Amino acid sequence: MKIIAIASIGGHWTELLRLKPAFENNDLIFVSTNASYAQTVNGHTFYSVPDANRWNKMQVLKMAVAVYKIIRKEKPDVVISTGAAPGLLGIIAAKSMGAKTIWVDSIANAEKLSLSGRLASHIASRTYTQWPHLATASILYNGNVLA
Numbered sequence: 001m002k003i004i005a006i007a008s009i010g011g012h013w014t015e016l017l018r019l020k021p022a023f024e025n026n027d028l029i030f031v032s033t034n035a036s037y038a039q040t041v042n043g044h045t046f047y048s049v050p051d052a053n054r055w056n057k058m059q060v061l062k063m064a065v066a067v068y069k070i071i072r073k074e075k076p077d078v079v080i081s082t083g084a085a086p087g088l089l090g091i092i093a094a095k096s097m098g099a100k101t102i103w104v105d106s107i108a109n110a111e112k113l114s115l116s117g118r119l120a121s122h123i124a125s126r127t128y129t130q131w132p133h134l135a136t137a138s139i140l141y142n143g144n145v146l147a
Contacts, residue, residue, distance in 0.1 A: 004030075005031070006031040008085060008087070009032060013032055013082075015145045030047070031090065032048065033048065033063075045074075052085055067093055071093040078101070079101050080103075080104065083105065083114060101124040101125045109131075128142060
């Protein structure tokens with residue numbers, strides 16, 4: 001199975017790497033916003049996309065185009081993300097192409113899902129929170145990745 005794991009830098013990337021052992025027997029491809037992160041996933045294909053946030057619309061558009069091209073080129077079976085903007089864009093692109101999608105909201109969001117997580121919960125095949133009190137019928141809790 002081909003899996004694209006996509007996240008922005010910092011804690012989102014750290015949490016995504018904690019999930020890596022679950023996908024080791026698959027064709028695993030990584031995407032992030034910092035090209036130097038390729039060193040953290042030696043032996044795996046890695047793509048860097050432009051960094052962006054919701055306040056910089058032109059950068060979001062550039063990121064969206066880059067993410068879409070990667071998803072279209074790689075044709076993954078599954079896309080998984082721990083956030084934020086590149087992950088949400090990856091979920092949207094992959095879902096539009098028929099792939100399964102998984103969103104794992106960051107553990108930093110203890111009081112409510114992140115904005116990206118709330119949006120992803122309407123799109124992703126599965127949405128997970130890392131806090132039991134945030135779980136609902138459609139947002140699943142199955143532990144946390146930093147424990």
